[in-house]
Amino acid sequence: NAGVMQNPRHLVRRRGQEARLRCSPMKGHSHVYWYRQLPEEGLKFMVYLQKENIIDESGMPKERFSAEFPKEGPSILRIQQVVRGDSAAYFCASSPPGGRGNQPQHFGDGTRLSIL
């Protein structure tokens, strides 16, 4: 009965490197959401995906950031050429399919990204 699994829990990168964050949704969930939390802030929506489709990426920076949720395997949030301002906690959430019922999003424990 695993919940939302994110890895790695901590990731350290130097400026200019690439960061890849992974998220496996809860069993039976096909909707995945990525959020970013800066220190002393709330979570900010980045992107909403369903299997093989990006539904809404309005919260994601246009450059350097991309997300995917392939037919097989976890969802990936990819940040290219990282900069210090990318340092944050990145949380993934999932919810079940089936329309717009009152099903809450369930969150993983996040990936703490630190840029040196």
Add this chain to the structure above:
Amino acid sequence: DQQVKQNSPSLSVQEGRISILNCDYTNSMFDYFLWYKKYPAEGPTFLISISSIKDKNEDGRFTVFLNKSAKHLSLHIVPSQPGDSAVYFCAARRIQGGSEKLVFGKGTKLTVNP
């Protein structure tokens, strides 16, 4: 432009007393409101929610009240326990054009003293 506001960064209460956490929102398009609890180094854990068509939802020690005319909701915890000490986030759901997203407040850190 913050659409969901939690104006109290912190709250301290005595064990056994009531904790009241407040949240204000500006967007009348939100249809569903949620409270999440978060411990350090963990992800937010869903606590309780309320639909915009209701004014109260209760689950054990937790009750959420919604005042739509004032665009205000509150979470009541009674009686408060030391294990309730955490950061509480208010979130509002927006559905638009086939998308669904949560808008979060900045959180209120609750400390329950034994």
